[in-house]
Amino acid sequence: MMLSIAIIVPFLFLADLGAVQSLDLDISKFGGAPNADITQAFISAWNEACASTTAVKIVIPAGTYNMREVDVKGPCKAPIEIQVDGTIKAPANPDELKGADQWVKIGYTNFLTLSGKGVFDGQGAAAWKQNDCSTNKNCKMLCMNFGFNFLNNSIVRDITSKDSKNFHVNVLGCNNFTFDGFTVTAPATSLNTDGIHIGRSTDVKVLNTNIGTGDDCVSLGDGDKQITVQNVHCGPGHGISVGSLGKYTTESPVEGVLIKNCTLTETDNGVRIKTWPDAPGTITVTDMNFEDITMVNVRNPIIIDQEYCPWNQCSKKNPSKIKISKVSFKNIKGTSATPEGVLLICSSGVPCDGVELNNIDLTFNGAPAKANCSNVKPIITGTAPTCQALA
Numbered sequence: 001m002m003l004s005i006a007i008i009v010p011f012l013f014l015a016d017l018g019a020v021q022s023l024d025l026d027i028s029k030f031g032g033a034p035n036a037d038i039t040q041a042f043i044s045a046w047n048e049a050c051a052s053t054t055a056v057k058i059v060i061p062a063g064t065y066n067m068r069e070v071d072v073k074g075p076c077k078a079p080i081e082i083q084v085d086g087t088i089k090a091p092a093n094p095d096e097l098k099g100a101d102q103w104v105k106i107g108y109t110n111f112l113t114l115s116g117k118g119v120f121d122g123q124g125a126a127a128w129k130q131n132d133c134s135t136n137k138n139c140k141m142l143c144m145n146f147g148f149n150f151l152n153n154s155i156v157r158d159i160t161s162k163d164s165k166n167f168h169v170n171v172l173g174c175n176n177f178t179f180d181g182f183t184v185t186a187p188a189t190s191l192n193t194d195g196i197h198i199g200r201s202t203d204v205k206v207l208n209t210n211i212g213t214g215d216d217c218v219s220l221g222d223g224d225k226q227i228t229v230q231n232v233h234c235g236p237g238h239g240i241s242v243g244s245l246g247k248y249t250t251e252s253p254v255e256g257v258l259i260k261n262c263t264l265t266e267t268d269n270g271v272r273i274k275t276w277p278d279a280p281g282t283i284t285v286t287d288m289n290f291e292d293i294t295m296v297n298v299r300n301p302i303i304i305d306q307e308y309c310p311w312n313q314c315s316k317k318n319p320s321k322i323k324i325s326k327v328s329f330k331n332i333k334g335t336s337a338t339p340e341g342v343l344l345i346c347s348s349g350v351p352c353d354g355v356e357l358n359n360i361d362l363t364f365n366g367a368p369a370k371a372n373c374s375n376v377k378p379i380i381t382g383t384a385p386t387c388q389a390l391a
């Protein structure tokens, strides 16, 4: 199709070079209308787009729509863009999602773009109330807003994820996947609402993204390689984390992480690597780079925690077996909400190697923040706190 257009109107085509010619499919063609349930229309639009041998854009225009869980897959024959300018709402009652782990689940294809000014509203308030895992042992895994599974060369541009019942976004097994201009929003008090979790993926970029939520803004799981988080604002939230790691023997190593030019505001942690003590996992974590980061009243701005054990679920008697090496913290400034702005608590079984602190300018109540270290000898260049002797 592109070829025939190029032959008929070559000058027009050349002038428009870079814009991909695509067939627009409006959701209304499949019976999707504002203030109605568009579940079936969305699935029908996907099926038609996925079978098309030329690029297709599915358009969901401004308006408010309801949608139940969708699970759409490729491989598709050509690139697909889903442009959402409306607000799409999930059922507020978790039971109406029939046990789905993800509300909008898209997988197994190449060249997917999700774009537009639209909002995916998980309506999580009712779910958070019944699901406090710190007090309720029978808390259930609730539905995440998005699952992007085994997608290559794909982009999420603009788009807002709001009030997910659980994690907002789970990225699994993707290659060359970019978030650009994405927004995540949920209250600070919402439970388990991690922003973007990335696992077992290569070359994922989170760029120009604003994340305010009740748990980690970005968390990186096992098997991640070449991950970049740049120009991201986090807050409220629990910060940007690598881990937790080590709980299972099935995990793969984590290598090549760059967190750059990010601001964390009033978050629990700033940049963190966390691994479980008393756990069987033995993977390595290497080449972690954190630079040009501003902290605004962050409780633990820089933290390696190899004794991560929330709610006393484990014993700290046996050290973590995860080896952490080549970690640099460079040009990190701002304010800490606690005296020790730098906590480097490495494993007594496998101490950290090659941890570098370069130009760390953090203050607590106007005085330089301190550093606590165990099982690590950080290489200090420029200004940075030296490790205080531990009691």
Ligand SMILES: *[C@@H]1O[C@H](CO)[C@@H](O)[C@H](O)[C@H]1NC(C)=O
Pocket: 074, 075, 108, 109, 110, 150, 151, 152, 175
């Ligand atoms: C995505 O890339 C991986 C690694 O190159 C490949 O194994 C997989 O088949 C690709 N997926 C699709 C849907 O083409």
Ligand SMILES: *[C@@H]1O[C@H](CO)[C@@H](O)[C@H](O)[C@H]1NC(C)=O
Pocket: 111, 112, 152, 153, 154, 155, 176
């Ligand atoms: C990554 O994906 C984007 C978006 O589809 C594409 O433009 C780019 O060429 C891909 N990069 C590589 C190295 O394949």
Ligand SMILES: *[C@@H]1O[C@H](CO)[C@@H](O)[C@H](O)[C@H]1NC(C)=O
Pocket: 208, 230, 231, 232, 233, 261, 262, 263
């Ligand atoms: C750093 O990120 C902010 C957005 O948080 C952006 O406005 C600014 O241009 C970025 N700076 C550089 C040098 O890229």
Ligand SMILES: *[C@@H]1O[C@H](CO)[C@@H](O)[C@H](O)[C@H]1NC(C)=O
Pocket: 340, 343, 372, 388, 389, 390, 391
């Ligand atoms: C840091 O070390 C000092 C001295 O041992 C100790 O008093 C303090 O509680 C430690 N802080 C943290 C957050 O572990």
